[in-house]
Amino acid sequence: MAPEQGTGSRSGCGGKGRGRGKHLPGACWDTLWGDHSPPHFPSGQVVKLELLEQVQAQLRDVLDKAMEEAAQSYLQPHRKDPPTQHPSPPHSSGLLEVEHFRTFYHIFIAMLCVFILSTVAVDVINQGSLDLDFDLFIFAFGCLPTVLATWLVMFLYTLLVPYKALQLWAGSYHTVRFPRLFTAILLEALLACHAAVLGYYPIYTVIQHQLPAASRFIVILKQVSFLMKSHSFLLEAVPGIIHAKPPDGEMKLPALSTYLYFLFSPATDQLPSPRTPYVRWKYVAQNFAKFLGCLFYSYFILECLCIPVFTNMSKQPFSIKTLVLSIFNATLPGTFLLLLSFFAFLQCWLNAFAEMLRFADRTFYKDWWNSTSFATYYRTWNVVVHDWLCYYVYQDLFWLFRGRSRVAAMLSVFIMSAIVHEYVITLCFGFFYPVNCSPSLPSSEVSAGIQVCLYCQEWYAQIHCPLEQKTFWGLVTPRSWSCRS
Structure with a gap:
């Protein structure tokens, strides 16, 4: 580039400001003043002009360098093979990339080794042999064939029925005589099918078997997930069909393969997401291995810190003394279980599936451990669920309230979230104990200890x-409050 000629000199001299001073390039100077001497400027103005000239020169150098690099990259041939090292996906939830978190990660591994060694030592000393039967695992994950069959029925229904209903509605909405009546009838039929297959069927399976x-957690959480995804899929597709104007305007439905991908993806909304170039299978295997490690870690915590304490404590009459002792005994395991559940699901499980599906937007959580209020914790603990509630519940309620009551919309979302949490825990544990709605900060160790304590006692x-x-x-009152045996 030649700033002294053509466009460069005009841009250097032009503009609505004052003259640039004696330090302008020669061509600019000749254009303005010819052979005459330059006028006199105050010293402050001279410093300003010098600074502007330096900035202009630096910007010119940066632009030249950028153009040169762009030309070189354009001339280089494209590689067909992926590079040796996979670039970090955008918006990745990479906790292990943080140095301080790696320190805590290694501490947790060391504590797991201590738990394993202590369990082995106790078995060898007391029984004379190593007893690793994992009865708790066998009990907790029993009836897996029934679980897989239930999941398959819910998955096939969620994949086929809402999609076919959307196709039927899209093909007839602009041709039927009464589109609103047709929409209401089809919507009621779909809601009835949802209530039967995604509502009643999993509950019946959990209780009957x-x-x-x-x-139970697998079945009920997949039930909630399928309900959320089918709702967001239909809600995103409906506006395009309503505003289409056939036959002039083309009406495009999402492909079935796109919907299938969405059902397996770790997202609950239909917002577009970038894709990674290829799959790192080693990374997938590492995340699944860490997930299994978290399950074994939880097993040792329950075996060593929870079951021995609460088996005997639950036989005592309920009192403030036993409650306070239980809280102090459950604070440590409660904190461990809270962190393990977070790391196992939001870090390991979701990142493994995101990698297999080349799903690049991996903001599954934020820095909830720095939260100082319940609102901050609620927004950062589980970003996947929070975003769905924000897009498909809060915004719709805010629109229904005509934008007049933001507090009412927020309160409605909070109550809905609390009801769903209590529904999941009540069905999975088999008893009703509403402690998730407590106003205490859920990220604190004391709150986690209280919840573990109360659930173990019950x-x-x-x-x-x-x-x-x-x-x-009798069903809604906790049995631990009146147990005397």
Whole structure:
């Protein structure tokens, strides 16, 4: 580039400002003043002009360098093989890339080794041999064939029925005589099918087959996930069909393959996401291995820190003294279980599936550990669920309220989230104990300890003090409050 000629000199001299001073390039100077001497400027103005000239020169050098690099990259042939090292996906939730988190990660691994060694030592000393039967795992994940069959039925229904209903509605909406009546009838039919297959069927399976806790969590969480994804899929496709004007305007439905990808992806909304160039299978295997490690870690925590304490404590009458002792005993394991559940699902499980599907937008959580309020924790703990609630519940409620009551919309979303959480935990544990709605900060160790304590107490109280006669108040009142055996 030649700034002294053509466009460069005009841009250097032109503009609505004052003259640039004696330090302008020669061509600019000749254009303005010819052979005459330059006028006199104050010293402050001279410094300003010098600074502007230096900035102009630096910008010119940067632009020349950028143009040169762009030309070189354009002339180089494109590689067909992927590079040796995979670039980090955009918006990746890479906790292990943070140095301080790697330190805590290694500490947790060391503590897991201590748990394993202590368990082995106790078995060898007390029994004379190593006993690794993992009865808790076998019990918690029992009836897996029933779980897989239930998942398959819900998956096939979610894949086929909403999509076919959308196709039927899109093909007839602009041709039927009464489109609103047709829409209402089809919507009621779809809601009835949802209530039967995604509502009643998983609940019936869980109760009828008496599935254990971990198997129940798989069924109920997939039920909620399929409901969320089918809702967001239909809600994103409906506006395009309504505003289409056939036969002049072309009406495009999402492809079935796109919907299938969405059902397996770790996202719950239909927002576009970038794709990674290829799959790192080693990274997938590492995340699944870490997920299994978290399950074994939880097993050792329950075996060593929870079951020995709460088995005997639940047989005592409920009192403030036993509650306070239980809280102090459950603070450490409660914190461990909270961190393990976060790391196992939001870090390992979702990143493994995101990598297999080349799903690049991996902001599954934010820095919830720095939250100082419940609102901050709620927004950062599980970004996947929070975004769905924001896009498809809060915004719709805010629109229904005509933008007049933001607080009412926020409160409605919070109540809905609390009800769904209580629904999941009640079905999975088999008893009603509403402690998730407490106003305490969920990210604190004390709150996690309280929840673990109360649920463990209630679990064993349900075993030691079964209801002689099932009544409404007996079912909704915690058994640990009245257990005396």
